[in-house]
Amino acid sequence: MRTFKTRDDVLTLLIHLGYLGYDAVAKESFIPNKEIIGEFENAMSVGGWPEVMRVLRASEKLLEDTLRCDGESVARGLDLAHTEVASILTYNDENSRFLPDVFSGKDSVAAIGLAYYSARKDYRMIREMPTGRGFADVVFLPLPFSNKPALVVELKYDKSADTALQQIRDRRYTQALEGYSGEILLVGVGYDKDNRNKPHSCVIEKMVWH
Numbered sequence: 001m002r003t004f005k006t007r008d009d010v011l012t013l014l015i016h017l018g019y020l021g022y023d024a025v026a027k028e029s030f031i032p033n034k035e036i037i038g039e040f041e042n043a044m045s046v047g048g049w050p051e052v053m054r055v056l057r058a059s060e061k062l063l064e065d066t067l068r069c070d071g072e073s074v075a076r077g078l079d080l081a082h083t084e085v086a087s088i089l090t091y092n093d094e095n096s097r098f099l100p101d102v103f104s105g106k107d108s109v110a111a112i113g114l115a116y117y118s119a120r121k122d123y124r125m126i127r128e129m130p131t132g133r134g135f136a137d138v139v140f141l142p143l144p145f146s147n148k149p150a151l152v153v154e155l156k157y158d159k160s161a162d163t164a165l166q167q168i169r170d171r172r173y174t175q176a177l178e179g180y181s182g183e184i185l186l187v188g189v190g191y192d193k194d195n196r197n198k199p200h201s202c203v204i205e206k207m208v209w210h
Contacts, residue, residue, distance in 0.1 A: 026127065034121050055081065059118040066116075066187060067148065071161070071202040078189065078200040081115035112138055112155060112189070122146040129176050136173040141180070149183035149206075156190050161201040164188030174209060184209050 004010055011029050014020040021032035031037050041056055058080055065073035113125060116138075123140040140151035152173050156164040165188030168174070174184055183206060190201040 031120070037121060055114070056117060059116060062115055063119050066151065066185065066204065069185065069204040069206060071204050074187070074204065075161075075189075075198065075200040075202040078112070078115055078202065079198060082199065112153060116140070116153075119151075122148050123151070129173075134171050134173075136168070136176060139173075139176065141177070142182075149185050150177055150180055150209075151185050151187055152177075153187040153189065156188070158192060158194075159190055161188040161190040161203045164190055165203050165205060174207070177209060181209060183207070 004013075011020065015022045015029055018032075019036060020029045022029050031040055058077060062074060062077035062081070065077060113127060116125070119125065119140055123142055123146065126139045126141065128135040128137065129139040136152050137155050138151075138153040140153070142148050142150055152168055154164040154168050154173070156167070165186055168186045168188060174186070177184065186205040186207065188203045188205075192199050192201070
């Protein structure tokens with residue numbers, strides 16, 4: 001309780017105190033409920049973390065744009081998240097030169113999770129959800145009190161958003177939502193690392209699962 005040598009020591013304490021949960025499979029800590037998410041946002045707003053607050057506010061709009069099936073706005077939001085998240089990861093970090101690009105390979109899936117941070121208030125986020133024909137990159141399942149649609153997000157690195165959407169269809173990722181009935185938004189995201197101005201593209205398709 002008094003001796004901290006690494007950042008993991010702090011996370012371990014918060015997990016034991018119940019402020020954080022721990023996913024043993026992914027080896028990740030996470031904020032476990034809506035109430036603690038609210039307290040986290042309050043702490044960020046008064047604790048001198050304007051960069052984090054910008055990400056949180058942008059995350060709210062990103063979710064709204066997704067639910068409106070506005071693919072162009074979602075692509076712009078992911079472009080912004082790319083810049084903001086990279087800024088936070090490298091801020092005041094003397095080892096920042098060793099950090100990987102947060103939107104390359106599997107790290108891109110983690111970055112999408114950060115970009116959709118505010119969705120955790122209404123959704124359970126599942127990364128690399130098994131579907132029987134592969135793994136959906138990110139699935140957002142609405143919590144019992146939420147009336148929002150489910151989201152299936154697939155990211156293709158150096159490929160188009162249409163290719164990502166087609167993979168969701170071809171591999172029938174929606175079958176992983178067995179037991180769920182209602183609206184589902186299929187979100188295909190492409191990331192072009194060579195396009196510095198508009199690296200992301202996005203297409204969204206709505207369907208109803210019975």
